Amino acid sequence: MFHANRSGVALLITLFFIIAITAAVGVSLMNLKKSGEELHEARFLLQSGAVVEDVLTLMKEADKLGVVSDADSLNIFLLTAGFIPLELKELLVKIEITSAMGHVNINTLAASKDFQEALIKYMVRFNVQDAYYMSDLLIDCMGGYKDVYKTNIFDEMPELYRERIVSKRHLEKVLDFYIRERHDNAVVKVPWDELVRFDENNATAVDANYITPALWQMYIPGLEAERANELASGEVVYNTLEDIDLSTEVKTGLAKFNLSFFQPVVRMDIEILENNSSAHVAFDYDLSTKKGRHFEFWI
Numbered sequence: 591m592f593h594a595n596r597s598g599v600a601l602l603i604t605l606f607f608i609i610a611i612t613a614a615v616g617v618s619l620m621n622l623k624k625s626g627e628e629l630h631e632a633r634f635l636l637q638s639g640a641v642v643e644d645v646l647t648l649m650k651e652a653d654k655l656g657v658v659s660d661a662d663s664l665n666i667f668l669l670t671a672g673f674i675p676l677e678l679k680e681l682l683v684k685i686e687i688t689s690a691m692g693h694v695n696i697n698t699l700a701a702s703k704d705f706q707e708a709l710i711k712y713m714v715r716f717n718v719q720d721a722y723y724m725s726d727l728l729i730d731c732m733g734g735y736k737d738v739y740k741t742n743i744f745d746e747m748p749e750l751y752r753e754r755i756v757s758k759r760h761l762e763k764v765l766d767f768y769i770r771e772r773h774d775n776a777v778v779k780v781p782w783d784e785l786v787r788f789d790e791n792n793a794t795a796v797d798a799n800y801i802t803p804a805l806w807q808m809y810i811p812g813l814e815a816e817r818a819n820e821l822a823s824g825e826v827v828y829n830t831l832e833d834i835d836l837s838t839e840v841k842t843g844l845a846k847f848n849l850s851f852f853q854p855v856v857r858m859d860i861e862i863l864e865n866n867s868s869a870h871v872a873f874d875y876d877l878s879t880k881k882g883r884h885f886e887f888w889i
Contacts, residue, residue, distance in 0.1 A: 692800025
């Protein structure tokens with residue numbers, strides 16, 4: 591009964607959050623709509639900035655209300671507030687909120703032999719001809735300047751950032767280099783979007799409740815796609831490793847990947863559309879520290 595009441599309260603607060611974010615963003619867009627019609631591009635940039643500012647403000651308020659305090663309430667929050675569409679005349683805003691922690695941080699690859707081994711085996715499943723070289727390319731792109739590199743990527747691309755892989759576009763440059771060097775297109779068949787995130791080098795945790803089917807298959811070699819989908823379905827909220835319906839042997843193997851069961855960091859994807867203009871802002875938001883990070887902007 592206590593669990594049911596707590597879930598009900600969390601759901602109610604989440605619904606209030608959706609109402610609040612809809613109202614606040616709507617007011618901002620209405621005000622901006624009235625100003626500077628002749629300066630369409632500048633106004634559109636202002637609108638995009640206002641939307642992001644309102645979302646950040648309301649995420650802070652949601653945290654103060656205690657929407658997310660454990661694995662169960664995070665699950666409820668993402669289920670109920672996961673997608674919020676807003677429309678004002680010809681302006682459309684789509685806000686998608688997902689867990690940011692269901693992917694493995696690619697920038698931990700250099701420091702983890704277990705991750706390297708798992709990724710190489712997974713790439714081989716997609717017929718990547720030189721998975722070891724691909725792994726070395728990724729490792730070279732993290733950790734800053736070095737006396738010796740494993741590959742020649744910086745001889746050919748000296749402008750490439752070396753501290754860490756910062757985004758999907760950065761990763762794509764590395765993949766393109768691999769293809770040119772090895773004449774092997776199989777590497778693009780690896781579902782990178784479903785596997786990795788781009789975080790600081792020391793951020794090793796992965797939230798088991800939001801691991802994607804692809805990542806389950808990387809962590810558990812030989813796992814069938816149907817079983818991976820079951821593990822990633824979200825039907826059961828995992829609070830410990832024992833809650834996952836797997837053999838003792840498999841659980842022992844998973845223990846080396848630093849699985850967590852409550853990581854209150856969400857990925858915010860905000861898309862803004864108006865006539866022929868569009869903007870896309872994406873960032874991670876930590877519900878504990880109330881801070882956004884890793885902002886990306888396209889227009």
